[in-house]
Amino acid sequence: MKKTINHIILAVSFLAVAGSFSSCKKFLDVNKDPNNPTQIPAHTRLIGAITTTNGASMWRGAREMVGVMQYGATKLTTGSNRNAETWRFTASYFFWQNAYVFTMPNCVDLIVLGKKEQNYHFAGAGSVLLAVNLGMLADQYGSIVASDYYDGVSQINLLPKMDDQQTAYKYIDSLLTEAIKFFGMSNTTPLNYSGGDIMFNGDVNKWTRFAWALKARYLNHLSKKGSLYDPAAIITACGNAFNADGMDAQFPYIAGAQQTDENPFASWGGFTSATDPRYFTWTQFFVNMLTKFPVTETAYEDPRISKIMKPAASDSKYRGLRSGAGLAGGMDGTGTFTNEADYGPFSKSGFYTNVTSPFPFITYSEVKLIEAEASLRSSKKTEALNAYREGVSANMRKLGVSAGDINAYWTAQNADNLEAHFDNLTQGLSHIMRQKYITQCLNPETWVDMRRMDYSNDIYGPSLRRPANINTVIFDPANNNQWIRGMVYETNEQNRNPQAVGDNSEKFRLLTPLWWDKP
Structure with a gap:
């Protein structure tokens, strides 16, 4: 911003000096609006x-x-x-x-x-x-x-x-x-x-x-x-x-x-509603991706999981919903864990969904x-x-x-x-x-x-x-x-x-x- 202001000041100063030595016709040319240029660079x-x-x-x-x-x-x-x-x-x-x-x-x-x-x-x-x-x-x-x-x-x-x-x-x-x-x-x-x-x-x-x-x-x-x-x-x-x-x-x-200027997954993209945010929590499918190895499905907690999502407030476990089942479906659509506190939030939960x-x-x-x-x-x-x-x-x-x-x-x-x-x-x-x-x-x-x-x-x-x-x-x-x-x-x-x-x-x-x- 400082650079832009300095450029405007220099331009105005130059025009003022030029005007004092020019004809009336040239003086009138300074009426071109410097804030509305004919060619945008x-x-x-x-x-x-x-x-x-x-x-x-x-x-x-x-x-x-x-x-x-x-x-x-x-x-x-x-x-x-x-x-x-x-x-x-x-x-x-x-x-x-x-x-x-x-x-x-x-x-x-x-x-x-x-x-x-x-x-x-x-x-x-x-x-x-x-x-x-x-x-x-x-x-x-x-x-x-x-x-x-x-x-x-x-x-x-x-x-x-x-x-x-x-x-x-x-x-x-x-x-x-x-x-x-x-x-x-x-x-x-x-x-x-x-x-x-x-x-x-x-x-x-x-x-x-x-x-x-x-x-x-x-x-x-x-x-x-x-x-x-x-x-x-x-x-x-x-x-x-x-x-x-x-x-x-x-x-x-x-x-x-x-x-x-803020990440939309944290606020203005439909995540400010307390009753029905666009995405309420992460899916159990994603949780599984972060807690099991490929091929063997061996249990192992990926160290990134705590960077990406928050655990449930109720018991500090990482848990997700099945796509399309909603909270009433509970964990992975099984009908268990149907309280909001059983899930960490989607918005403002970690590296990908915070404001910055x-x-x-x-x-x-x-x-x-x-x-x-x-x-x-x-x-x-x-x-x-x-x-x-x-x-x-x-x-x-x-x-x-x-x-x-x-x-x-x-x-x-x-x-x-x-x-x-x-x-x-x-x-x-x-x-x-x-x-x-x-x-x-x-x-x-x-x-x-x-x-x-x-x-x-x-x-x-x-x-x-x-x-x-x-x-x-x-x-x-x-x-x-x-x-x-x-x-x-x-x-x-x-x-x-x-x-x-x-x-x-x-x-x-x-x-x-x-x-x-x-x-």
């Missing part, structure tokens, strides 16, 4: 692109997914708050609008302004953030508006064509390739010139590694696509991505400022676990194990787990035949995917993994079940292999651009696998 747009990508897009694309992914559970078995948890989705789900209307124009304008000014690092940042948004959209809806979206120069097309998901993925990859090129070019104005780089403080190396991390993520999504899945390319991308603690691309929420909790786009931990999966699929056991251990350990360090507790955890895992499990693809994936579930807490990327793994109990353990009180209008209550696969397009897009949207019925949209979800 790129450096002033970065903070808005980062903020809206997180708060408008990622949060809106994660809020309902928290229920689908079985992180959080509602208290009541009636009311709108339980809809996502029991897969009751309609065209009133507004992630689409938030991304296309409130967020992505900021990213596009950042690209255009950066190119125009030859401040290419800003164009790179805009390209990366645009890729983040398009990736989240494609992974929930499949076909999306990508190449035909607003370009920052032409009039916006109100009836844009949809790109199928494979085409959208190629477009996303091209944005990331271009971003990496931009970050290698010269730049006159530093990325953090006006304090707008609230993620990396102007560190172009971290922005470049952010782009590579996203490349690795989207390449890894193609595990069902046969020859399109390229483990070597994924491992290469991981090698160019985040390579140390403290590199995570995340939004730094703060306390004591505007409400929207960061909300990551992608992390160093995720990069290492992606590398572990690609190495495992390449029959590189040693490399897979090393990447797996580092991915988990990095998340533990981030959450503040002590070195002694981390070492004890690995001693216990080794005694549980960890290395032998990595001789088997399914068992190795069970370790990797369960750890991705833990390390990516609340991130909609978890839903991609669950669909890629076909919601397998061999991967996620026996406690992964479809929700109680499931939406029987769409889902067959007798078919436990029928899971939610995609999202319904929003009403506005359905009504305005029906030919591009196509069949938007819940029956079709919720049950139809996306492109990467099919062999």
Whole structure:
């Protein structure tokens, strides 16, 4: 703020001096409002692109997914708050609008302004953030508006064509390739010139590694696509991505400022209601993930559990509800433990849901676990194990787990035949995917993994079940292999651009696998 004030003072002083030596015509030119410039510089747009990508897009694309992914559970078995948890989705789900209307124009304008000014690092940042948004959209809806979206120069097309998901993925990859090129070019104005780089403080190396991390993520999504899945390319991308603690691309929420500067899982996202908060507590499925080892289901309390959630006030035990069962269903839907005091709260419970909790786009931990999966699929056991251990350990360090507790955890895992499990693809994936579930807490990327793994109990353990009180209008209550696969397009897009949207019925949209979800 001080820098901005000084710039205004200097500008006014300069105009005053210039006016005393100029003609009347030139003197009148000073009536241009310095607070309403005709051209907004790129450096002033970065903070808005980062903020809206997180708060408008990622949060809106994660809020309902928290229920689908079985992180959080509602208290009541009636009311709108339980809809996502029991897969009751309609065209009133507004992630689409938030991304296309409130967020992505900021990213596009950042690209255009950066190119125009030859401040290419800003164009790179805009390209990366645009890729983040398009990736989240494609992974929930499949076909999306990508190449035909607003370009920052032409009039916006109100009836844009949809790109199928494979085409959208190629477009996303091209944005990331271009971003990496931009970050290698010269730049006159530093990325953090006006304090707008609230993620990396102007560190172009971290922005470049952010782009590579996203490349690795989207390449890894193609595990069902046969020859399109390229483990070597994924491992290469991981090698160019985040390579140390403290590199995570995340939004730094703060306390004591505007409400929207605080983590929405702690307050304004629907968690201030004492009678019916959006998510009342964590699920028993998540508790099981943190209290049992993969493959063997051996009991072991993960040292992160106390960092993530609070125990029950009644007996200091970690306990959760079954998705869709509500408090009346009790622990895991069994009808036992039906008092509120038998559960720790969801909101303000720990590292991911406090007022200042960061909300990551992608992390160093995720990069290492992606590398572990690609190495495992390449029959590189040693490399897979090393990447797996580092991915988990990095998340533990981030959450503040002590070195002694981390070492004890690995001693216990080794005694549980960890290395032998990595001789088997399914068992190795069970370790990797369960750890991705833990390390990516609340991130909609978890839903991609669950669909890629076909919601397998061999991967996620026996406690992964479809929700109680499931939406029987769409889902067959007798078919436990029928899971939610995609999202319904929003009403506005359905009504305005029906030919591009196509069949938007819940029956079709919720049950139809996306492109990467099919062999």
